[in-house]
Amino acid sequence: MDKADNPILQVLDDYKAAVFAKSVDSLVALYDQDVSVFDMWGVWSYTGVASWREMVVTWFDSLGTERVIVDFSDTQTTVVQDLGVVHTFVTYKAVNAEGVDLRSLDNRMSLTLRRKGDAWKIIHEHTSSPIDFDTTKAIFKR
Template identity: 70%
Template sequence: MGKLDKPILQLLDDYKAAVFAKDLDSFIALYDEDVRVFDMWGAWSYNGIESWRQMAARWFGSLGTERVVVDFSDPQGIVAEDLAVVHTFVTYKAVTADGVDVRSLDNRLTAILRPHGDGWKIVHEHTSSPLDVETAKVMFNR
Protein backbone atom coordinates (compact mmCIF):
# COMPACT_ATOMS: atom_id res chain seq x y z
CA MET A 1 0.00 0.00 0.00
CA GLY A 2 1.22 3.44 -0.76
CA LYS A 3 0.80 7.08 -0.01
CA LEU A 4 -2.15 8.74 -1.62
CA ASP A 5 -1.81 11.56 -4.12
CA LYS A 6 -3.09 15.07 -3.49
CA PRO A 7 -6.39 14.81 -5.41
CA ILE A 8 -7.45 11.79 -3.34
CA LEU A 9 -6.38 13.41 -0.08
CA GLN A 10 -8.36 16.47 -1.22
CA LEU A 11 -11.44 14.28 -1.68
CA LEU A 12 -11.07 13.09 1.94
CA ASP A 13 -10.74 16.71 3.10
CA ASP A 14 -13.81 17.66 1.04
CA TYR A 15 -15.73 14.79 2.66
CA LYS A 16 -14.83 16.10 6.13
CA ALA A 17 -15.84 19.66 5.23
CA ALA A 18 -19.14 18.66 3.62
CA VAL A 19 -20.16 16.50 6.58
CA PHE A 20 -19.23 19.18 9.12
CA ALA A 21 -21.19 21.80 7.16
CA LYS A 22 -24.07 19.37 6.56
CA ASP A 23 -23.75 20.48 2.93
CA LEU A 24 -25.76 17.88 1.05
CA ASP A 25 -24.81 19.07 -2.43
CA SER A 26 -21.07 19.14 -1.66
CA PHE A 27 -21.26 15.72 -0.03
CA ILE A 28 -23.11 14.16 -2.96
CA ALA A 29 -20.72 15.80 -5.44
CA LEU A 30 -18.00 13.45 -4.13
CA TYR A 31 -19.85 10.45 -5.55
CA ASP A 32 -20.37 9.07 -9.04
CA GLU A 33 -23.91 9.00 -10.45
CA ASP A 34 -23.84 5.20 -10.42
CA VAL A 35 -22.40 4.87 -6.91
CA ARG A 36 -23.11 1.76 -4.87
CA VAL A 37 -22.66 2.08 -1.11
CA PHE A 38 -22.56 -0.69 1.47
CA ASP A 39 -23.22 1.44 4.53
CA MET A 40 -23.37 0.09 8.08
CA TRP A 41 -26.72 1.65 8.83
CA GLY A 42 -30.21 0.75 7.77
CA ALA A 43 -29.92 -0.77 4.31
CA TRP A 44 -27.98 -3.53 2.58
CA SER A 45 -26.97 -1.12 -0.14
CA TYR A 46 -27.68 2.24 -1.67
CA ASN A 47 -27.69 2.05 -5.45
CA GLY A 48 -27.28 5.23 -7.44
CA ILE A 49 -26.77 8.82 -6.43
CA GLU A 50 -30.43 9.54 -5.62
CA SER A 51 -30.63 6.69 -3.12
CA TRP A 52 -27.42 7.91 -1.47
CA ARG A 53 -28.66 11.52 -1.51
CA GLN A 54 -31.81 10.49 0.37
CA MET A 55 -29.74 8.71 3.03
CA ALA A 56 -27.43 11.71 3.47
CA ALA A 57 -30.40 14.09 3.71
CA ARG A 58 -31.88 11.95 6.51
CA TRP A 59 -28.50 11.79 8.28
CA PHE A 60 -27.83 15.52 8.12
CA GLY A 61 -31.45 16.31 9.03
CA SER A 62 -31.30 14.05 12.09
CA LEU A 63 -28.43 16.05 13.59
CA GLY A 64 -30.46 19.10 14.58
CA THR A 65 -27.95 21.72 15.77
CA GLU A 66 -25.16 19.16 16.20
CA ARG A 67 -22.33 18.83 13.73
CA VAL A 68 -20.15 15.85 12.90
CA VAL A 69 -16.37 16.08 12.91
CA VAL A 70 -14.84 13.41 10.66
CA ASP A 71 -11.28 12.23 11.16
CA PHE A 72 -9.56 9.83 8.77
CA SER A 73 -6.72 7.87 10.33
CA ASP A 74 -3.95 6.13 8.40
CA PRO A 75 -5.45 6.44 4.91
CA GLN A 76 -3.73 4.11 2.47
CA GLY A 77 -4.41 2.92 -1.00
CA ILE A 78 -3.45 1.94 -4.47
CA VAL A 79 -3.67 4.47 -7.27
CA ALA A 80 -3.60 3.58 -10.95
CA GLU A 81 -4.31 5.73 -13.96
CA ASP A 82 -8.03 4.98 -14.11
CA LEU A 83 -8.85 3.54 -10.67
CA ALA A 84 -7.96 4.06 -7.03
CA VAL A 85 -8.70 2.08 -3.89
CA VAL A 86 -8.57 3.85 -0.53
CA HIS A 87 -8.93 2.29 2.88
CA THR A 88 -8.85 4.12 6.17
CA PHE A 89 -10.13 4.18 9.70
CA VAL A 90 -12.67 6.92 10.25
CA THR A 91 -14.02 8.51 13.41
CA TYR A 92 -17.34 10.33 13.39
CA LYS A 93 -17.64 12.66 16.40
CA ALA A 94 -20.87 14.54 17.11
CA VAL A 95 -20.36 17.96 18.67
CA THR A 96 -22.82 20.53 19.97
CA ALA A 97 -23.12 23.98 18.43
CA ASP A 98 -20.71 25.09 21.18
CA GLY A 99 -18.15 22.43 20.16
CA VAL A 100 -18.74 20.05 23.07
CA ASP A 101 -18.19 16.36 22.23
CA VAL A 102 -21.45 14.41 22.51
CA ARG A 103 -20.59 10.95 21.17
CA SER A 104 -18.34 9.24 18.67
CA LEU A 105 -17.86 6.01 16.80
CA ASP A 106 -15.17 4.46 14.66
CA ASN A 107 -15.65 2.66 11.34
CA ARG A 108 -13.48 1.09 8.72
CA LEU A 109 -13.99 2.61 5.29
CA THR A 110 -12.97 1.35 1.87
CA ALA A 111 -13.69 3.37 -1.26
CA ILE A 112 -13.12 2.74 -4.93
CA LEU A 113 -12.68 5.84 -7.03
CA ARG A 114 -12.35 6.68 -10.67
CA PRO A 115 -11.06 9.84 -12.32
CA HIS A 116 -13.56 12.57 -13.07
CA GLY A 117 -12.39 15.87 -14.52
CA ASP A 118 -9.35 16.97 -12.53
CA GLY A 119 -10.26 14.92 -9.47
CA TRP A 120 -11.84 11.64 -8.41
CA LYS A 121 -15.37 10.39 -7.69
CA ILE A 122 -16.37 7.56 -5.37
CA VAL A 123 -18.00 4.72 -7.31
CA HIS A 124 -18.18 2.30 -4.38
CA GLU A 125 -17.94 2.77 -0.63
CA HIS A 126 -18.07 0.16 2.10
CA THR A 127 -18.12 0.85 5.83
CA SER A 128 -17.89 -1.69 8.62
CA SER A 129 -17.03 -2.31 12.24
CA PRO A 130 -16.04 -5.67 13.67
CA LEU A 131 -18.25 -7.80 15.92
CA ASP A 132 -17.10 -8.99 19.31
CA VAL A 133 -16.95 -12.78 18.90
CA GLU A 134 -18.24 -13.44 22.42
CA THR A 135 -21.15 -11.02 22.52
CA ALA A 136 -21.88 -10.47 18.81
CA LYS A 137 -22.07 -6.73 19.57
CA VAL A 138 -20.61 -4.22 17.19
CA MET A 139 -17.31 -2.73 18.33
CA PHE A 140 -17.68 1.02 17.66
CA ASN A 141 -14.34 2.05 19.13
CA ARG A 142 -10.88 1.04 18.02
Protein backbone atom coordinates in the same frame (compact mmCIF):
# COMPACT_ATOMS: atom_id res chain seq x y z
CA MET B 1 2.43 12.26 0.75
CA ASP B 2 0.42 15.44 0.25
CA LYS B 3 -2.71 16.30 -1.72
CA ALA B 4 -0.72 17.55 -4.71
CA ASP B 5 0.82 14.09 -5.07
CA ASN B 6 -2.32 12.19 -4.17
CA PRO B 7 -5.72 13.55 -5.25
CA ILE B 8 -7.53 10.97 -3.11
CA LEU B 9 -6.44 12.87 0.01
CA GLN B 10 -8.26 15.94 -1.33
CA VAL B 11 -11.44 13.89 -1.69
CA LEU B 12 -11.14 12.87 1.97
CA ASP B 13 -10.63 16.51 3.01
CA ASP B 14 -13.68 17.51 0.96
CA TYR B 15 -15.66 14.71 2.66
CA LYS B 16 -14.69 16.04 6.11
CA ALA B 17 -15.64 19.62 5.18
CA ALA B 18 -18.98 18.62 3.65
CA VAL B 19 -19.99 16.56 6.68
CA PHE B 20 -19.02 19.31 9.13
CA ALA B 21 -20.98 21.87 7.09
CA LYS B 22 -23.90 19.42 6.74
CA SER B 23 -23.84 20.23 3.03
CA VAL B 24 -25.80 17.54 1.23
CA ASP B 25 -24.81 18.90 -2.18
CA SER B 26 -21.10 19.04 -1.36
CA LEU B 27 -21.01 15.53 0.06
CA VAL B 28 -23.09 13.96 -2.71
CA ALA B 29 -20.94 15.71 -5.35
CA LEU B 30 -18.05 13.45 -4.29
CA TYR B 31 -19.93 10.39 -5.55
CA ASP B 32 -20.43 9.02 -9.05
CA GLN B 33 -23.99 8.86 -10.41
CA ASP B 34 -23.78 5.05 -10.40
CA VAL B 35 -22.22 4.72 -6.93
CA SER B 36 -22.71 1.57 -4.90
CA VAL B 37 -22.56 2.05 -1.12
CA PHE B 38 -22.41 -0.67 1.53
CA ASP B 39 -23.21 1.44 4.59
CA MET B 40 -23.26 0.08 8.14
CA TRP B 41 -26.62 1.47 9.14
CA GLY B 42 -30.06 0.02 8.49
CA VAL B 43 -29.98 -0.61 4.74
CA TRP B 44 -28.15 -3.45 3.02
CA SER B 45 -26.90 -1.24 0.18
CA TYR B 46 -27.54 1.94 -1.77
CA THR B 47 -27.39 1.92 -5.56
CA GLY B 48 -27.07 5.21 -7.40
CA VAL B 49 -26.44 8.71 -6.15
CA ALA B 50 -30.16 9.52 -5.72
CA SER B 51 -30.54 6.71 -3.20
CA TRP B 52 -27.38 7.81 -1.40
CA ARG B 53 -28.57 11.42 -1.35
CA GLU B 54 -31.72 10.38 0.53
CA MET B 55 -29.58 8.77 3.23
CA VAL B 56 -27.35 11.85 3.52
CA VAL B 57 -30.39 14.14 3.87
CA THR B 58 -31.82 11.90 6.61
CA TRP B 59 -28.46 11.79 8.43
CA PHE B 60 -27.87 15.53 8.36
CA ASP B 61 -31.50 16.32 9.30
CA SER B 62 -31.20 13.98 12.31
CA LEU B 63 -28.34 16.06 13.70
CA GLY B 64 -30.40 19.14 14.54
CA THR B 65 -27.93 21.78 15.77
CA GLU B 66 -25.14 19.23 16.25
CA ARG B 67 -22.19 18.95 13.87
CA VAL B 68 -19.99 15.98 13.05
CA ILE B 69 -16.22 16.16 12.95
CA VAL B 70 -14.71 13.46 10.74
CA ASP B 71 -11.16 12.26 11.26
CA PHE B 72 -9.36 9.77 9.02
CA SER B 73 -6.35 7.83 10.31
CA ASP B 74 -3.93 5.20 9.02
CA THR B 75 -5.07 6.07 5.50
CA GLN B 76 -3.59 3.94 2.74
CA THR B 77 -4.12 4.79 -0.93
CA THR B 78 -3.28 3.30 -4.27
CA VAL B 79 -3.74 5.27 -7.47
CA VAL B 80 -3.19 3.68 -10.87
CA GLN B 81 -4.10 5.74 -13.90
CA ASP B 82 -7.81 6.59 -13.55
CA LEU B 83 -8.56 4.31 -10.59
CA GLY B 84 -7.94 4.95 -6.91
CA VAL B 85 -8.46 2.79 -3.84
CA VAL B 86 -8.31 3.91 -0.23
CA HIS B 87 -8.77 2.16 3.07
CA THR B 88 -8.80 4.08 6.30
CA PHE B 89 -10.11 4.22 9.82
CA VAL B 90 -12.67 6.96 10.32
CA THR B 91 -13.93 8.57 13.51
CA TYR B 92 -17.23 10.43 13.53
CA LYS B 93 -17.47 12.78 16.53
CA ALA B 94 -20.68 14.66 17.28
CA VAL B 95 -20.27 18.08 18.87
CA ASN B 96 -22.86 20.55 20.08
CA ALA B 97 -23.13 24.17 18.94
CA GLU B 98 -20.46 25.16 21.48
CA GLY B 99 -18.05 22.51 20.17
CA VAL B 100 -18.42 20.20 23.19
CA ASP B 101 -17.91 16.50 22.39
CA LEU B 102 -21.15 14.54 22.70
CA ARG B 103 -20.32 11.06 21.37
CA SER B 104 -18.17 9.34 18.80
CA LEU B 105 -17.74 6.09 16.95
CA ASP B 106 -15.08 4.51 14.79
CA ASN B 107 -15.59 2.69 11.48
CA ARG B 108 -13.46 1.06 8.87
CA MET B 109 -13.90 2.54 5.40
CA SER B 110 -12.86 1.45 1.93
CA LEU B 111 -13.42 3.59 -1.14
CA THR B 112 -12.93 2.99 -4.83
CA LEU B 113 -12.68 6.12 -6.96
CA ARG B 114 -12.54 6.76 -10.69
CA ARG B 115 -11.22 9.87 -12.39
CA LYS B 116 -13.74 11.57 -14.65
CA GLY B 117 -12.09 14.47 -16.39
CA ASP B 118 -10.32 16.47 -13.70
CA ALA B 119 -12.44 15.13 -10.83
CA TRP B 120 -12.23 11.96 -8.76
CA LYS B 121 -15.61 10.39 -7.95
CA ILE B 122 -16.38 7.68 -5.42
CA ILE B 123 -17.82 4.70 -7.29
CA HIS B 124 -17.94 2.37 -4.27
CA GLU B 125 -17.93 2.91 -0.52
CA HIS B 126 -17.91 0.24 2.16
CA THR B 127 -18.04 0.93 5.89
CA SER B 128 -17.88 -1.64 8.66
CA SER B 129 -17.04 -2.37 12.26
CA PRO B 130 -15.93 -5.68 13.68
CA ILE B 131 -18.45 -7.82 15.56
CA ASP B 132 -17.66 -9.09 19.05
CA PHE B 133 -17.80 -12.91 19.02
CA ASP B 134 -19.33 -13.21 22.49
CA THR B 135 -22.01 -10.52 22.28
CA THR B 136 -22.50 -10.30 18.49
CA LYS B 137 -22.53 -6.52 18.90
CA ALA B 138 -20.60 -4.11 16.72
CA ILE B 139 -17.40 -2.70 18.19
CA PHE B 140 -17.48 1.08 17.69
CA LYS B 141 -14.21 2.01 19.38
CA ARG B 142 -10.91 1.13 17.83
